Amino acid sequence: MKKPRLLQGRRGLALSILALLILAALAFWLARAASPEQTPTAGAAAMLAELQDSREPWEANRGDLSRLMSDLRSDAIASAALGADAIYISTTDAQRYWVPDQSGRVATLLLEQYAGGKALFPLAMFQTDADKPLYQRLLPYSPIALLLIGAALFFAMKTRSFAVQRKGSGITFADVIGASEAKQALSDVTAYLRDPAAYARLGARPPKGVLLTGEPGTGKTQLAKALASESNASFIQVTGSDFSSMYFGVGIQKVKALFRTARKQAPCIIFIDEIDGIGKRAEQQRSSDAESNRIINQFLAEMDGFDGASGVLVLGATNFPNSLDPALVREGRFDRSIAVGLPGxxxxxxxxxxxxxxxxxxxxxxxxxxxxxxxxxxxxxxxxxxxxxxxxxxxxxxxxxxxxxxxxxxxxxxxGEQPSGVTPMSPADRKRIAVHEAGHALVAAELKVGRVEKVTILPRGQALGVTLVTPVEDKRLHMESELRSRIQMLLAGRCAEQLYFREVSSGAGQDLQEASKIALSMVGALGMGPKGSLLSLQAVRDAHIEFDSGDSIRAADQLLQQLDRDCLALLQRLRPALDEIAERLLAEETVPGEEVLAAIARLPAPHDASVSSILGHALSSVERVAASALDAPDSFELAPVVAVEPEDDGPRML
CATH class of the missing domain: 1.10.8.60 (Helicase, Ruva Protein; domain 3)
Structure with missing residues (x-):
């Protein structure tokens, strides 16, 4: 049977010894409490035994000082017992009563009688502080002691050492497919971890930290594990949220324990996944901000504290590098930032x-x-x-x-997944969806946005119909014409509905959202707006300058309206092919992309040069255009935009 983690190693031995000491002390107290503390006389012993059983016979009759003094003068007291706050009296005529003595003056009076040398009656001590066992004297303080012990144990558990993989992770660079640039950049880090003394002899300062950035799922965690195996180093894996705690000071102790463990296991790699969870330092407006700032400060101090030749490397991974504190990613801490790209x-x-x-x-x-x-x-x-x-x-x-x-x-x-048990749509809805998807497919094929794989009016996921368009090559650089073509492809479904039915539906809601994102990026970040503005809105926000975004919104809307008119004109030229693909969709529900290209090739008239001038290549992102089923289209709140009157109303609806 495997031991619990808390009882393993030296920590388990220390806890076991502490438990044995507590049990031994408790047994000693119980034995001491059971041993007799005094040897009273026979009368006093009998009275004490009766008091131990029950004090009700005495507490039923309360006496006063005058009665006690009268019994003293008449020698009517058979035995007495002095308690902590009361005196218990047994008389010669078998009567019993008690006299309160919170101040202790009555007991002093009785003791003065004994000081005269005459034993008036047997006198014993009952439940005084001197007679109490040690554990009874400490019993009132037991809640506080238990609270302190529990807090210490909880704090020790929360700040326990991190799990260390001492023989690597079992994953090598050969097991990580792709990310060749990242593996090449990590090669010198591998050499440093294998022989840190070689760097120290030459006076070279090896990197203390390496930051891996990239989209989710690109293999950053696998690269970190492979680096540990290639370097033959110990591996400690944590996340940025592991340092957060509802108790003040626990996060700081976790940071200290992490680096203390890494130094003991050097050469060692500390891999902090989702390091953006540590966050940024902020003004201490709340108590949580102060604790977060202290955790980051302790992390910075630890990175500055270990020697470059100690064999410890901090490896961080994040999808949001801009969310990290600037002091954390400066030179001397995270010396290198490696981007992990998509596979080719x-x-x-x-x-x-x-x-x-x-x-x-x-x-x-x-x-x-x-x-x-x-x-x-x-x-x-x-x-x-x-x-x-x-x-x-x-x-x-x-x-x-x-x-x-x-x-x-x-x-x-x-x-998305093809749903089962979908309610059949009406003929009017099927026709609208067929026209919508045919518009997407034809414009995507004509403008060469990507490879049209298939177009269907069968529901997939949340979409009532889907046009699947995939890129034909990996690209990181996109021309303005490519972005314009993509926007036209997104608007093509809505334009096809205008062309056929003279009104649009809610199915184009998702398409408009994606088109608006691209248009806003072109206007506010890429300098591709219709007015030729080169100002980046992100730079304005980073400079903390107040600005009115109304002009950018109006410019993006103007760009969308211009491309909407171009798309509508293109669909008018492709009207015969649009009719053919829509009819095929109504008849067969799914049409391959090859038939879409064949329908365009059968058009009799050559295309206008103004349309072919905006041809572009495929984008490197997945293209998904679908007629979305919006249950509550009124739930969207759009910023007010001042309408811009177009110079040309465009072609009329047919």
């Missing part, structure tokens, strides 16, 4: 091969095609796709996971 085409193919080898997959899988269809996905998303493909195969009762299971899993990751 070859890396995605290798990831599919790796995860497919862990399931009962078919031997004829086209991993190259799967890699091409998953542009922009993280390693975590690819692992989910492989696992979901296995779940689909098990649900269908298949003996192995085939290619179509992987294709369905990719679509599920892109556009």
């Amino acid at each position: 085409l070859d890396d995605r193919e290798a990831l599919f091969r790796l995860y497919a080898g862990k399931i009962s997959a078919a031997t004829d899988l086209d991993f190259a095609q799967l890699a091409r269809n998953t542009v922009g996905l993280t390693p975590a998303a690819i692992a989910y796709i492989v696992n979901h493909a296995a779940l689909l195969a098990a649900r269908a009762g298949a003996r192995q996971v085939d290619m179509h299971h992987f294709v369905d899993a990719v679509e599920t990751c892109r556009i």
Whole structure:
């Protein structure tokens, strides 16, 4: 049976010894309490025995000082017992009573009678402080002692040493597919951890901290574990929220315990996942702010306190590097920031091969095609796709996971799960959704926003219909024409509804939200607005300058209206293809992307040069355009925007 973690190591030995000492002291007190403290006379002993059993015979009759003095003068007292705050009297005629003595003067009077040398009657001491056992004298203070002991034990448990993996994590750089740039940047860190004395001999100061940044699921945690194995160093993994506590001072003690443990286990890597949970220092307007500031200050002091050749490296990972305190990421603390990017085409193919080898997959899988269809996905998303493909195969009762299971899993990751038991839609709604999705697909294909995989009017996730458009290449740099084409693709569903039905529906709500984000980014951050403004709103916010965002909102709205008119004009030119794809969707519910391209190729008239001039390449992010089912469209609160009268009303609705 495995011992509890609290009883392991030297801490468990110390707690065991403390428990034995407490038990021994308790046994001593009980034995001392059981031993006789005095040897009273026979009469006094009999009275004490009766008092131990019950004091009711005496407490039933309360006497006063005059009665006591009368009994003293007449020698009517058979025996007496002095208590802590009362005197108990037994008379010669078998009467019993008690006299209160909070001040102790009555007891003094009786003792003066004995001082004269004459024993008037047997006198004993009963329940005085001197007669009480030690544990009874300490009993009133037991709640405070128990509270202090409990607080000490709780504090010790909260600040216990962190778990250390002394033989690496079992993961090497070869097990981490992709992130070649990050692995190359960590190579000199590996050399330092293997031989820190070599750096010290040359006078070189090795890095104290390395910050890994990147999107969620790109493999930052795996890189940290692989670095520990490659460096043959101990590994301590914590999170930024581990230092938070509702009790003051506990977080600071955790920071001290973390670095103390790392120094003992050097060479050692401290990996702090989600390090942005530590936060930033702020003005101490609340008590929680003061505690958070002290935790960050202690962390900074610890990083400055250990020697560069001590063999301790702090490795942090975050998705929000801007949320860290500037003093934490300065040179001398986190000396290096490494960006972990998305996997490329070859890396995605290798990831599919790796995860497919862990399931009962078919031997004829086209991993190259799967890699091409998953542009922009993280390693975590690819692992989910492989696992979901296995779940689909098990649900269908298949003996192995085939290619179509992987294709369905990719679509599920892109556009959501296909719901079951959906209420059938009316013919009018089906026609509107078909026109909406056909507009998305045709504009995406005509402007070459990406590769149109399929278009369907079957519900997927929260969408009533979906057009699946995937990028054709990995890109990090996007031209203004590409962003404009993407906005037109997002507006195409709404424009198609205007073209056919002369009014729009709530299905374009999500499309307008995505288009507005791009337009606001173009106007406020990229200098691509219609008025040619180059001012970045993020720089204004960072400078803490008050500004009115109304002009930027109006410029973004003007850009959206301009692109909406261009999109409507493009759909008018593509009207025959729009009719054909909409009819095919109503008849078959799903149309492949190849048929969308074929419908555009069959158009008789050449396209206008003004439309072809805005052709662009695919974006590197996943494109998802869908007719969303909004249950409560009135729940959105938009900022007031002053309407701008367009110069041209555009083509009329047909």
